[in-house]
Amino acid sequence: MPEDRRTVLKVLSGVLGTGCAAAIGVPVLGALTAPAVRVTVKGARGFVPVLALEALPLDGTPVGIPVVVEAPEDAWSRLPPTEVGAVYLRRLPGEQGILAFTTVCPHLGCRIDYQPSRQHFVCPCHESVFGLDGQVTSGPSPRGMDDLGTRVVGGQIEVEFMRFKTGTARKVEV
Ligand code: FES
Known part of the structure; x- marks a missing residue:
């Protein structure tokens, strides 16, 4: 039984860790890459x-x-x-x-x-x-x-x- 509990805890911490990384990483990645796909230099036209x-x-x-x-x-x-x-x-x-x-x-x-x-x-x-x-x-x-x-x-x-x-x-x- 302790072995089952350890497995469940491992899975839960893995899921939580992935969720946290996505919650932080996606907005940061978006902020860094968005300018590269936007029309840059405004005002030259x-x-x-x-x-x-x-x-x-x-x-x-x-x-x-x-x-x-x-x-x-x-x-x-x-x-x-x-x-x-x-x-x-x-x-x-x-x-x-x-x-x-x-x-x-x-x-x-x-x-x-x-x-x-x-x-x-x-x-x-x-x-x-x-x-x-x-x-x-x-x-x-x-x-x-x-x-x-x-x-x-x-x-x-x-x-x-x-x-x-x-x-x-x-x-x-x-
Ligand atoms: S660039 Fe050739 S005539 Fe003006």
Whole structure:
């Protein structure tokens, strides 16, 4: 009989031990692995305030502006404000609104410059040239400059920042 009792106690302590380990281990394991399967870096997409509306020239001259995301959040840490890209902004005549282009060349991804003396955009890598409307006028770029959505909130211009595949004739978000 004492032998039976010992066996029952052994089984009971085994069951209890396994239950305790699962109760502690499962939440800890979940907390450690959840960030790895979540979408990380928030704030690098979507509308980002870039410039006060009154600072954009009325005559349509493009202005290059960095896109800085306030306190982007990674699943593991909180980062300081970070530059995630840059855009050119242009005011359109009358009430037509604001044009925004990324500075990334659709050919192979170099940064496009604005040349005020010629009033056009040029990519220095392979000399793609773009008009003020973003259309390609010469060079190997397979499409025009990638435009972005804009809106004005509380006197601030916001752009819908996103990235696109390079080397394709069609604009495809990545
Ligand atoms: S990367 Fe701009 S022309 Fe090639």
